Amino acid sequence: MRHAHPVAVVRAAEAAVMARLPAGTLMQRAAAALAAVAGRLLRRRVGRVYGARVGILVGSGDNGGDALFAGARLARAGARVVAVPLGARVHAGGRDALTDAGGSFGSAADLADVDLVLDGIVGIGGRPGLRPEAVAALRRVPADATVVAVDVPSGVDPDTGEVCGTAVRADVTVTFGAFKPGLLIDPGAEHAGRIEYVDIGLGPFLPTPWLTVLDDEDLPARLPRLARTADKYQRGVLGVVAGSPRYTGAAVLTVGGALRTGIGMVRFVGAAEPADRVRARWPEAVVTVLPDDARDVAAAGRVQAWVVGPGLEPDDVGHALVAQVLAMPVPVVVDAGGLAVLAADRSLLDGRRAPTVLTPHAGELARLLRMPPGGRRDIEEHRLAFARRAADEFGATVLLKGTTTCVASPSGLVRVNPTGTPVLATAGSGDVLSGVIGALLAGGLSAFDAASVGAYLHGLAAQLVSGPAGRPISATDLWAALPDAIPGRPDSREW
Numbered sequence: 178m179r180h181a182h183p184v185a186v187v188r189a190a191e192a193a194v195m196a197r198l199p200a201g202t203l204m205q206r207a208a209a210a211l212a213a214v215a216g217r218l219l220r221r222r223v224g225r226v227y228g229a230r231v232g233i234l235v236g237s238g239d240n241g242g243d244a245l246f247a248g249a250r251l252a253r254a255g256a257r258v259v260a261v262p263l264g265a266r267v268h269a270g271g272r273d274a275l276t277d278a279g280g281s282f283g284s285a286a287d288l289a290d291v292d293l294v295l296d297g298i299v300g301i302g303g304r305p306g307l308r309p310e311a312v313a314a315l316r317r318v319p320a321d322a323t324v325v326a327v328d329v330p331s332g333v334d335p336d337t338g339e340v341c342g343t344a345v346r347a348d349v350t351v352t353f354g355a356f357k358p359g360l361l362i363d364p365g366a367e368h369a370g371r372i373e374y375v376d377i378g379l380g381p382f383l384p385t386p387w388l389t390v391l392d393d394e395d396l397p398a399r400l401p402r403l404a405r406t407a408d409k410y411q412r413g414v415l416g417v418v419a420g421s422p423r424y425t426g427a428a429v430l431t432v433g434g435a436l437r438t439g440i441g442m443v444r445f446v447g448a449a450e451p452a453d454r455v456r457a458r459w460p461e462a463v464v465t466v467l468p469d470d471a472r473d474v475a476a477a478g479r480v481q482a483w484v485v486g487p488g489l490e491p492d493d494v495g496h497a498l499v500a501q502v503l504a505m506p507v508p509v510v511v512d513a514g515g516l517a518v519l520a521a522d523r524s525l526l527d528g529r530r531a532p533t534v535l536t537p538h539a540g541e542l543a544r545l546l547r548m549p550p551g552g553r554r555d556i557e558e559h560r561l562a563f564a565r566r567a568a569d570e571f572g573a574t575v576l577l578k579g580t581t582t583c584v585a586s587p588s589g590l591v592r593v594n595p596t597g598t599p600v601l602a603t604a605g606s607g608d609v610l611s612g613v614i615g616a617l618l619a620g621g622l623s624a625f626d627a628a629s630v631g632a633y634l635h636g637l638a639a640q641l642v643s644g645p646a647g648r649p650i651s652a653t654d655l656w657a658a659l660p661d662a663i664p665g666r667p668d669s670r671e672w
């Protein structure tokens with residue numbers, strides 16, 4: 178699992194380590210790793226370091242110092258290194274090291290033919306918005322040069338991923354001591370490119386992180402246990418309230434997502450038409466057709482979790498359905514039409530104690546939070562802050578969909594999903610996701626694990642079907658890929 182820490186926490190750890198080490202040790206560790214990454218990239222690009230042309234954008238802080246010391250190492254290996262100072266000062270040790278190694282100082286015009294650029298304008302000490310001279314220098318960087326950001330792409334807020342004005346777009350970001358939240362969340366994540374993490378020894382001084390990213394190896398231990406003796410009720414029964422005469426497909430997609438994630442049973446509850454479609458496509462689902470007034474969802478039988486909302490109209494019937502489901506003392510995933518019902522009547526969450534997962538995209542969250550016009554854009558630019566605010570305000574786990582899906586818990590924890598792919602931006606993919614999360618909740622996972630593991634599996638399934646070339650997929654393709662996305666469970670060897 179990858180952990181990210183905000184700047185204040187990294188600074189405190191840095192101070193604790195520096196107090197125990199000779200001055201400059203951390204910067205040398207950082208610079209050595211940075212030079213190694215740049216050397217590798219140069220060898221890939223031009224076949225060697227000797228004779229390769231390297232430009233360094235140098236701000237006035239230690240970020241510039243890292244870049245200069247790395248530049249000195251590259252110059253000693255024979256690279257032609259030119260540094261472009263962009264601040265009022267230049268790190269003195271780094272300046273001397275570079276000139277001693279044969280590097281030079283120049284102006285932005287000298288960047289015209291560089292193979293690789295080290296962005297050492299600002300790191301975790303930068304204030305929002307790059308200065309005009311930095312922006313002007315960035316414009317002189319050749320479009321095909323490899324750009325390596327030092328610690329953070331300059332212009333990206335390391336704590337939030339927000340970008341104010343121009344920011345560096347890196348091919349690779351070499352980050353030191355800890356991932357910063359802003360490297361993992363768009364728009365910052367997109368600017369960071371591939372991230373190379375360098376351990377400089379801060380680990381023992383970092384607290385338990387509130388922001389994490391799951392990796393493949395974290396999954397097996399987080400999936401519902403499949404005990405040898407489990408019957409279908411012990412594996413989990415999910416209730417699905419979805420679809421309407423107008424949107425019948427959502428019901429079929431949600432039930433499919435749940436069944437293909439692995440579950441004891443799905444009980445579908447809904448109007449006659451989506452119910453017929455579900456029965457026809459998924460004979461394994463137990464289907465209950467509700468009367469027109471949508472009374473008595475609970476009569477469908479006992480379940481361990483519910484999904485409510487995909488394809489639901491936010492009318493009186495929709496309201497009645499969401500109200501009944503949220504009144505039950507079991508975990509609930511609320512999606513799509515269910516979120517529209519909640520946006521109009523937030524009192525439906527009053528008094529609820531069982532875990533709730535809300536799965537909005539930015540537009541739905543703007544309505545839930547009753548934001549003025551433009552709220553959607555605001556949320557997209559400040560994803561982390563809004564996901565956390567919503568989780569706190571609703572007392573629910575909030576999965577904010579988007580290019581980097583964030584899952585926030587009411588206790589303030591966040592997981593950023595690393596498996597997202599743009600091919601998932603297709604109708605019905607969210608319905609499948611709510612089924613996946615519902616199945617994991619019914620299988621006994623916490624709301625936070627169900628939402629974050631669900632997003633992970635959903636993204637991985639999309640990657641498996643769309644392949645490295647990112648072939649287009651439709652939501653039903655995800656059904657077939659979901660079982661392959663689910664890794665071996667820890668106790669599957671018992672079988």
Ligand SMILES: NC(=O)C1=CN([C@@H]2O[C@H](COP(=O)(O)OP(=O)(O)OC[C@H]3O[C@@H](n4cnc5c(N)ncnc54)[C@H](OP(=O)(O)O)[C@@H]3O)[C@@H](O)[C@H]2O)[C@@H](O)CC1
Pocket residue numbers: 187188190191203204207236237238239240241243264265266298299300301302303304305306307308311327328329353354377379
């Ligand atoms: N954490 C660790 O353990 C380790 C950290 N290390 C490294 O140190 C870095 C942090 O260094 P830092 O504190 O010196 O700050 P930093 O990011 O270089 O920038 C601050 C200076 O930039 C300027 N400036 C500000 N805003 C600006 C803007 N918008 N546009 C343009 N300029 C702007 C401002 O100067 P001014 O010109 O205003 O005087 C300010 O003084 C960190 O990211 C990592 O690379 C490693 O060496 C190893 C161990």
Ligand SMILES: [K+]
Pocket residue numbers: 240296297298299300326327328329330331
């Ligand atoms: K930087």
